[in-house]
Amino acid sequence: MSVRRTVLLTGASGVVGQAVLREARSGAVRIIALCRGTSAAVPEGADAVVHGDISQDRFGLDEESHAALAREVDTVIHSAGLTEWGLPADRYLPVNVEGTRQAADFARRAGASVHFMSTAFVAALAVNAPHRLGAGNVTANYVRSKLRAEQLLRDSGVPHTVFRPTNLIGDSLTGWTSRGQIVQLMSDWICRGRAPFIPVHEGNRIDVVPQDLLAKAVLGAVQLGDDQGEFWVTYGERAMDMTAALEVCAKHAANLGRALAPPPVVDPDGIDPDRLRELPPLAQSYLTVLRDVSETTRCSGGVLPTSLPELSERHGLAPVADTDAYRRTLEYASTHLGQSRSPERTAA
Numbered sequence: 001m002s003v004r005r006t007v008l009l010t011g012a013s014g015v016v017g018q019a020v021l022r023e024a025r026s027g028a029v030r031i032i033a034l035c036r037g038t039s040a041a042v043p044e045g046a047d048a049v050v051h052g053d054i055s056q057d058r059f060g061l062d063e064e065s066h067a068a069l070a071r072e073v074d075t076v077i078h079s080a081g082l083t084e085w086g087l088p089a090d091r092y093l094p095v096n097v098e099g100t101r102q103a104a105d106f107a108r109r110a111g112a113s114v115h116f117m118s119t120a121f122v123a124a125l126a127v128n129a130p131h132r133l134g135a136g137n138v139t140a141n142y143v144r145s146k147l148r149a150e151q152l153l154r155d156s157g158v159p160h161t162v163f164r165p166t167n168l169i170g171d172s173l174t175g176w177t178s179r180g181q182i183v184q185l186m187s188d189w190i191c192r193g194r195a196p197f198i199p200v201h202e203g204n205r206i207d208v209v210p211q212d213l214l215a216k217a218v219l220g221a222v223q224l225g226d227d228q229g230e231f232w233v234t235y236g237e238r239a240m241d242m243t244a245a246l247e248v249c250a251k252h253a254a255n256l257g258r259a260l261a262p263p264p265v266v267d268p269d270g271i272d273p274d275r276l277r278e279l280p281p282l283a284q285s286y287l288t289v290l291r292d293v294s295e296t297t298r299c300s301g302g303v304l305p306t307s308l309p310e311l312s313e314r315h316g317l318a319p320v321a322d323t324d325a326y327r328r329t330l331e332y333a334s335t336h337l338g339q340s341r342s343p344e345r346t347a348a
């Protein structure tokens with residue numbers, strides 16, 4: 001009989017944290033949510049809440065509370081992070097790097113293992129990456145901070161796994177998400193026929209993964225007591241290409257009574273800066289982010305590495321086509337989400 005583990009979940013209020021809590025409702029693991037703020041309310045799906053700031057020594061807890069928490073916890077899911085793109089490098093250090101140090105220190109004290117939420121975009125910084133990621137790329141500082149956090153965990157000697165998800169979309173069956181992220185925002189813009197063109201490098205896959213797949217894999221790893229391994233939560237070779245993604249958008253638009261002529265896919269390196277400057281500010285911003293994300297994927301070889309077959313087998317993940325999950329994500333977003341956030345906010 002497996003032991004019921006007690007998990008400290010950092011980033012419980014985030015998209016990944018909420019997906020984990022939703023999948024944990026069966027009660028197979030006991031979850032203590034680490035949240036900022038002071039609300040005494042226990043997040044749905046969690047068993048208890050602790051208030052703390054990941055970037056502070058002992059999460060900002062007093063010595064006794066930190067020690068007591070460490071006595072209770074045997075596993076850490078470390079999902080707290082600064083996920084906004086386009087910030088200066090030093091903005092990511094307190095949360096993404098120092099926060100990971102705090103999570104590792106806590107785990108050492110608790111004798112716990114850590115499951116760390118990194119990003120598939122670290123593939124773009126591999127020593128053998130086919131292209132060099134430009135310093136001005138909107139994702140670069142964020143991705144470097146996640147790579148540093150991975151290294152810090154390796155150096156810590158704390159038993160851990162690293163999960164590297166690509167951009168997440170909604171639940172694979174319902175499209176549900178606790179809030180919209182970049183894929184929903186950009187897709188809405190495209191489906192409204194506002195994209196004059198789409199900058200994607202030839203050969204790039206559009207790799208997006210339903211958030212419940214990540215949550216199920218992480219909770220599966222917790223229950224099995226996994227404490228090592230690096231897992232790319234991506235579709236890899238099986239990810240859709242831009243043509244397939246735009247077909248999903250066109251069908252979705254048609255279901256909403258709109259005729260969408262799929263915009264042309266262009267080489268991001270050939271975009272005329274003058275033409276870009278003439279576009280409305282929102283279009284400039286979205287196209288710049290799309291161009292940079294395409295560069296990040298290109299630096300990863302166009303096709304991200306994947307561990308999905310292995311994760312599916314180990315954790316019994318039901319197969320789902322990314323195009324079906326993407327369609328459900330668009331359906332959910334068009335009925336449930338407002339589309340008011342800036343495109344840089346959140347992240348693979």
Ligand SMILES: NC(=O)c1ccc[n+]([C@@H]2O[C@H](COP(=O)([O-])OP(=O)(O)OC[C@H]3O[C@@H](n4cnc5c(N)ncnc54)[C@H](OP(=O)(O)O)[C@@H]3O)[C@@H](O)[C@H]2O)c1
Pocket residue numbers: 010011012013014015016017034035036037052053054055078079080081082083084095117118119120146164165166167168169181346347348
């Ligand atoms: N979502 C994706 O598409 C995606 C893809 C690849 C990798 N990831 C990785 O997965 C992790 C979770 O992403 P997400 O999408 O859930 O991010 P998110 O929605 O932006 O949530 C970030 C979480 O971190 C918490 N947090 C930030 N600073 C904190 C601090 N100083 N102390 C305590 N908590 C803090 C936030 O709490 P507040 O609510 O208080 O701000 C929130 O719960 C991140 O590390 C990210 O790098 C995400």
